[in-house]
Amino acid sequence: MEAIIGSLYTERHMNNTHTPMPTPRKAVALISGGLDSMLAARVIADQGVHVEGINFYTGFCVEGHTHAIRKKDRDKDKRNNALWVAEQLGIKLHIIDVIEEYKDVVINPRHGYGQHLNPCLDCKVFMVHKAQAWAWMEEHQFDFIITGEVIGQRPKSQRKATMPLIARESGADDRLLRPLSARNLPPTLPEKEGWVDRERLFDFHGRSRKPQIELAAKLGFEDFSQPSGGCCFLTDKSYSKRLADLWQSRGRRDYEFDDIMLLKVGRHLRPRPHYKIVIGREEGENNYLSGYRHDFPTIKTISHKGAFALVDGEVTDDDLRQAAAIVARYSQGRDSDQVQTQITRPGQPVCGYIVTVAPMSGDEIPSSWYV
């Protein structure tokens, strides 16, 4: 017993009399904002380990954006779930911007995609690897990494066979601990060294959420987030369709941060292979899109309220006239004979030029144009 208690501590820090001052072992927990990672972090913190959270911002995270953009959603609770979880747990949370590095995960996943364009397995390897690189840094010196993964929870990325693969490919090896499924997996270093008591870890498996809900109740958590599809937009069917369309239209698989943000906003229509229109669905989206007026040609209806759009692609004046007739359909002038629109190209005076169009009817817009 003595040996176990002794090993729970490290002599990492010395006091000024050079007597070793024991400090608890340190674990960094990947915090997504969902229930599983919250429970995993808490279970380890309850064993006397110093836990801090880490959260990666890829640009595809569901958190916040659409709420911030859409005016009708602005009154909803806009909390960032990862921050909220950290606060409930009383731990620090470090949010890391991985937008640039993450591109390679999305564009070239070694293990392929899930149901849509979600590269979940590569994503997990990437995140554990990044967490490890951060955790082992001289100024951080963490001892191990925790995730909320549960065997069998997700058909592709959370299977018994993928657990060792993630540990191996990330480089974390036996310093990667999944407290919720640990007893279904070989003992990791923190368990073997006695930094955590394996008997107080769990053997959850399968798709059922019941064990997690019961544990949450036991630990006194009443309010928590349970995203059904996954933690990012890449698991969303229509979002993935838009991303695939972007790649196809450009003839190459890449993206900039603004591209993936714009895919979250508005109605997207591609009337010709070489251009796409993004039409705001309400005032908040129109305002957001207007922030890109220096980067794209824009169309705004001026005789009638309601529509602002960006045009993405190399467009002629004829293309813009066609786009204006489509945009007019989504304004309050949709049933009028004519709608005045203002078209502005980047680098031209903001007042642009006025084009009067007949709004396209619903029949003239084939469903294949909707992206």
Place this chain on the structure above:
Amino acid sequence: MLDARRLLCPLPVIRTQDRIAALTPGDRLTVYCTDPGVIHDIPAWCRIHGHIVIECRETDDEIIIVIEVGVAALNGNSTTTVQSDKG
């Protein structure tokens, strides 16, 4: 001063976190934002890291948050000090 206007959450929080990492306790940072999500997120981030929100003001088109760097921020291995900016 940190200009986080036109950035959507969590980017204003990340920029604030990265800027504060280079400051010392007692320093103040004024963050200018436009995403209303920061009204929740920046104070929440400050509370868990032991920084103090001195002021959180909303004008017609922006949100201004003044933060004082807390002492707990430097002591990475200590128990987190949670401070509230509320009253």
